[in-house]
Amino acid sequence: MSDASGIEIATDVPRQIPLRRNKGFRMLWIGQLLSDTGTQISGIAYPLLILALTHSVVLAGVVGTVRAITLLCLQLPAGALSDRFDRRRTMIICDTMRAVLLALLGILIVLDLASWPVVLAVSLIEGAAGAIFDPSAAAALPGIVPDGQLEQAWAATEARTYGASLAGPALGGVLFGVGRAVPFLADALSFAVSFGTVSRIRGRFRPKNEASRKALWREVTEGLQLVWQVPILRAAVIQTPLLNFAFSGVTFSITLAMRQHGTSAAVIGMVQAAIAAGGLLGAVVAPRLQGRMRLPTLVTTITLAGALLFGAAALLVPSPLVAAPVALALLLAPAANAALVSVVLRSAPEDMRGRVISTVMMAATALATLAPLIAGLTIQHASGAWAVGVFAAATAVAAVLCLILPGLRHAEPPATAPG
Structure with missing residues (x-):
């Protein structure tokens, strides 16, 4: 079966049933x-541990920056790797690696054998495994949900991400107060549970055309070329970086503005929680x-509304x-996001989905890494x-791009999902 652009779309997907009754999706969602949440817990615990070890x-900032840059550089090859092997097995291996690594780090901390180079190494390897797991x-x-439920499934994924972002950092701070090793042992446990849930997913997750594999860099290049050739994908990598840059920069x-004004950390935390809510x-x-x-x-509505609402927010800073x-x-x-990711997945051949999604995601988030620097300056x-x-001005530019980029103006409508 092919879409309007002539790109093949896989049809061997599960029968459409409500997502809450789809065991494969339920297992993936719970594990993730x-x-x-465990990743958010260790994310706040890493810098706290470096501070405790080195003062x-x-x-602590260097370790965080090195991790962020490393993960950004790994996204494209990670997408290519996810297209080479059985995706379910890849997720299981990544979860196993992360569970073992974080458990070992927890043990080293308990034995007072952890040092900052060890923490950095664990952070990088654990992050690299996550970079391969995600695409x-x-x-x-x-392969887990029918085509017509992709939007609904990704919306549930967004809810999962926001929920983890709300609970994880606060829980990480509490657990670190209980003991330095506790957040990392908790994260190890979360990956062990994810290993168990992913192992229960059934289906065919081995990409086709394995026999025609090329050098890794050539496969990465093929992914980049496909993204640029398909109008909706090209529009996504042009417009979404500005939008993510703006949202990251505003928060x-x-x-920074509230802290500079003397607002307490507790109030700032409540403000960020309200935004995430x-x-x-x-x-x-x-x-x-x-x-x-x-x-x-x-996309046009969110960018136009975002520009106006961010303009209103500028008038309210530094009030809660x-x-x-x-x-x-x-x-x-x-x-x-759910509509866009669903279109991205539909626009990619089955054996190139990992490369396409990692390319789009890398482009969407790369510019956001500069947001803290621009905000601080x-x-x-x-x-x-x-x-x-x-x-707010960057969001307004993103709104203009929505109106002029053909890929976005003529994008397909989201498929209707069952109630």
């Missing part, structure tokens, strides 16, 4: 909810929007009330209001 804020899980999704600017609520209502709003309408317009701006984000030389205003 726990492992995502160096700079070294494998995304590429496997069309970071609010944190907007995304979580958006993920809950996303299925109701499927089939009612086309992808171009969703700034959380309200930013949370409202996030309401449509899960629905738009703007606040230092101007103010928090100006910083939020800069990111």
Whole structure:
């Protein structure tokens, strides 16, 4: 079967039943909810551990930066690797590696044998395993749920991510207070559970055309070429970086501006939780929007509304009330993300899904790595209001791109999912 662009779409997918009764999706979702929460727990515990071991804020920042850069560089080859092997088996191997590594780190901490180079090595290897797991899980999704439920499934994924982001950091801080090793042992347990749930997923997850494999760099190049040739994918890698840059920059600017104003860490944490709650609520209502709003309408609406709401947020900084317009701006984000990712998955041949999704995701998040730097420089030389205003302007540019990029203007409408 082929879509309008002539790209083949796999038809050997499960029979359509409600997602809550789809055992494969349920197992993947539960395992990922726990492992995502565990990742958020260890994410806050890594810098706290480096600080406890070295008493160096700079070294803690260096470790975090090295990890972020490494993971960004690994995304393209990780996508190619996920297209080479059985995706379910790849996820199982990655979960096993992460569970063992974090358990060993926890044991070393208990024995007072952990040092910052050991923590860095564990962080990098564990992060690399996650970089391979993620495109494998995304590429496997069309083999777990029917095509018409992709939007609904990804909306549930967005809810899982926002839920983990809400609970994980706070839980990580509490567990680190109980003991330095506890957050890492908890994360190891989360990956062990994910291993168990992924192992129970049934289906065919081995990519086709294995015999025609080429050098890894050639396969990466093929993924890049395909993304640029398909109009919707090309539009996605042009427009989404600006949107993610703006959303990341606004939340970071609010944190810096409020701290500079003397706002307590507890209030700042409540503001960030309120903002994340907007995304979580958006993920809950996303299925109701499927089939009612086309992808171009969703993306254009979220960018135009985001520009206006971020402009309002600039006027409210550093008041805690700034959380309200930013949370409202996030309401449509899960629905738009679900529609976009579903179109991306449908636009890629079965044996190239990992490369396509990793390319789009890398492009979408790469520019956001500069957001903290831009926010810090703007606040230092101007103010928090100006910083939020800069990111509101970036959102307005993203809205203009929605109107002029053919790939977004003529994107297919989301498939209607069952209630």
